[in-house]
Amino acid sequence: MDALGVVLIIIGVVVVIVLIWAIATYNGLVRLRNLVQEAWRQIDVELHRRYDLIPNLIETVKGYAAHERAVFDEVTEARAAAATPGTTPAQQAQQENQLTAALGRLFAVAEAYPELRAAEAFTRLQAELTNTEDRIAAGRRFYNANVRQLNTKVETFPPNIVASLFSFRRAEYFEANDPAVRTAPAVSFADREGDVGIYRGTERTAPARADASPSFGGQRGGYDPARDGGRPTEGVVPPDEQGAQR
Template sequence: MTGGTIALIVVAAVVVIVLLWAVAQYNGFVRLRNLVQESWRQIDVELHRRHDLIPNLVETVKGYAAHERNVFDEVTRARAAAAGPVDSPAQQAVQENALSSALGRLFAVAENYPVLRASENFQQLQAELANTEDRIAAGRRFYNANVRTLNTKVETFPANVIANMFKFTRAEYFEADDPQVRQAPSVGF
């Protein structure tokens, strides 16, 4: 073998290694992007479940506290906004924060009615909502962990070269910005 042939083999080997690395990075980005999308869909399912529980809860409280109309209207408006179409997880978080705040006011009204709090239907709805809130929180943690992994890979060298070439971008976290709404609404009496 001549020196030129060896150099050609080395160059070819380096090119093959770089191509294999690029393919592996690309596939990793696709896998992470799909994982982020899947984990968002899991949150979406739980948010829809929450949105479906709220009308029943409002109707139950209405039966005992009919004169609290403004609270019921606020919860209804917040639920409609949260269940409506959104463009991003950040926008969904804002809508869900408003809904959590309205639910907190609804539960504050319910505290004034001992007969309502003793109602089996109200207690069951409360338990379902608390369970759903826990599932949303778990889904949010899972989603945000996947977003963190994707964002780290998009930003770190040398993977960011592949990310820029194929237009992989950072994903948005699903989080509350207002410290008062970082907690799920209190549903225990």
């Protein structure tokens, strides 16, 4: 066998090895992307279960504290915003933070009504809501773990070559990072006129929209279940940057 034949054999072996590696890397990226999508769908199911429990919870509290209109309105508005379809994981997480804070104020008000806290309907709904929030937290951990693996593979060399060729993108984390959620709610049983019995809460300003801050993990763009539908795209300008480009 001459030298040319040896060189051709070596080149062929190298090409086969590279091809096998590229196929394995591509399949690994697909698997991670599918895991991220599946984890997000599990979170979405639990979030909608949470939304379904909230109206019944509000109606139960109204039966004992019908005058607490400010709290009811706040929870209802936060629920409506969180249930808005088509939001990105970053926007969804911010809205869930606001809903969690509103629910915290609702439960703080309920503490002032012993009969309500002893009511079977209230305790059952509270237990179901707590259980749902625990499952959301578990789903968030599972989702974020898969996002971390996908992002690591998309960014590291040499897998990022395959990721770039086939338009695999970074995914967004879904995490509670609003300090207000961890702050004990302030409850007042007197309005601004000094009438006791109407919950007014603390002064609240309009919550910052998700487009006023970067995505979670400092990311802009990334995998968006509502927008991408499981098929990552390349070169999509995030909504929060389109206004700046104009």
